Amino acid sequence: MQVTRLTFERFRNLKDGEFLPCSGVNVITGENAQGKTNLLEAIWLFTGGRSFRMAKDKELVAFDREDSRLQMDFEAGNRQQTAAITIKGRRSAELNGIPQSSAAKLAGVFCGVVFSPAHLSLIKGGPQERRRLMDAAYCQLRPSYVKVLADYARVLSQRNALCKAGAGGEGADELFDLWDKQLAQTGCLLIHSRQLYLRRMAPQARRIYEGLSGGKEDFDLQYRSTVEGIVDRTAAEIAQLLYDELRRHRAADLAAGFTTVGPHRDDLEVLINGNPARQFGSQGQQRSAVLAMKLAEATLLQEVTGEKPVALLDDVMSELDISRQDYILNHIQDWQVFITCCDSTSIFKLINGREFRMSGGKLST
Ligand SMILES: Nc1ncnc2c1ncn2[C@@H]1O[C@H](COP(=O)(O)OP(=O)(O)OP(=O)(O)O)[C@@H](O)[C@H]1O
Ligand SMILES: [Mg+2]
Incomplete structure (x- = not known):
């Protein structure tokens, strides 16, 4: 390129x-x-x-x-x-x-891959930035993922509108059934793709971080989902788990006015020497962690696209x-x-x- x-x-x-x-x-x-x-x-x-x-x-x-x-x-x-x-x-x-x-x-x-000082918020900021990192990187590897993300966002906003409208509405249960099923069907692809991406990206990032720190520090990335038991599952299995979780949370979501579980609430944990970089990383460690993730993203892109x-x-x-x-x-x-x-x-x-x-x-x- x-x-x-x-x-x-x-x-x-x-x-x-x-x-x-x-x-x-x-x-x-x-x-x-x-x-x-x-x-x-x-x-x-x-x-x-x-x-x-x-x-x-x-x-x-x-x-x-x-x-x-x-x-x-x-x-x-x-x-x-x-x-x-x-x-x-x-x-x-x-x-x-x-x-x-x-x-x-x-x-x-x-x-391309980009590193900017704004990316330090990947460590310091909220989970949204880390979800975006995984999603954006995966879009470059599998361009069809762009549509999956858009579909998920669309169904999510419909379910959120239902949560906001309250329980009283006629046919709310049927609507929940419909949105939960659709959300589970696209949402499972998000959770599955992000794990797939991390399985390939994390070893590269570990290797690069090791190089940056002169072999003195250990680095790891872990996907933290709001849905339990999703590790090493097929997309279909994740869909079922996500559906069950959404169903279980209907009352809580109505009270909150939005959907409280699902890949839009998941996170990526960045660990240095086993501790969350967000709370315990020094400035230099945080910068190195972001760089390792970004360069790993580039290495993976090269591997996949040639x-x-x-x-x-x-x-x-x-x-x-x-x-x-x-x-x-x-x-x-x-x-x-x-x-x-x-x-x-x-x-x-x-x-x-x-x-x-x-x-x-x-x-x-
Ligand atoms: N839409 C715009 N139209 C005109 N000027 C803009 C627009 N958006 C940003 N700028 C100006 O562009 C200038 C240069 O921005 P830029 O971030 O590229 O600087 P830089 O050379 O990277 O500086 P630094 O070394 O501080 O990072 C800023 O002063 C900003 O006000
Ligand atoms: Mg600048």
Whole structure:
């Protein structure tokens, strides 16, 4: 996977222009607030995912402008391809000149992983972020998972509406029967897919974390479900367990006004030396844990698709000592990498890369 050209128009603070990266390490330097992260964000959108800063689509359009357009030439599947993204109210996409039904359709065509300081909330924040990590990663491996997620969200909002409406309504029991069955049928796929993903991703993350910590610390990831007994079960078995659990919780859910069990309430526990990183991890351990998960995601993508994903590393080096920086750069040696930083000197001691400068939204070499 390789980006050969990116053009941007009316995107965030970037001055309309183009970016011609090299096939190795691209270092984007510049002072604060110049547009370095915005450039990575533009590349990231071609993975079909949402902005890694969780920005709304309209926030991506330059202030006081109506729309924005990005175009990217890239090599994937041994051929040169072109994709375009237009943001006007919502995001739409074209692939090789053909309009797609949604921008998410680019998932699986162009692959990348991103690390941003915002991802530290993966450890510090609530479970939603960790669920999103698993779901987004799995979407890149199995693009059809996008629809499963959307189906689940739709049925969930219907069941939640029922919970909110209260028990008194006519035919509420029949409706619960209907939504519980549908929710179990799609929900089991979420629980099953996430476990499948972790079974493959966790060993990679453990190995990378070991490298980062110089073999001194032990790392593990565990799926924590609100549904008991789901480990090592088939999707059909999970569907039954989830259905039973939803049924059991009807009264409690009516009282709460929403659905309190199911994959939308599950979590991923990050453990360092057997202790939850969230409560007990140091700053450096938390940063290393996120990096290990992100690089594991990339390694797995490469294994499954046979393509090396591009690595977008936003401000990754600033708090790491030289040996950890060195480990990361070695690990991604033959991927196309985009690294942003304010001061490039320490990176250039470690690698041969190409430097680009970002100043006031203008990119120069
Ligand atoms: N929609 C938008 N239109 C115009 N400018 C925007 C828009 N969204 C963000 N900006 C501006 O873009 C600027 C650069 O943001 P960016 O996050 O890319 O900086 P950066 O170079 O990564 O800085 P840092 O080193 O602090 O991370 C910010 O000052 C922000 O106000
Ligand atoms: Mg930045």
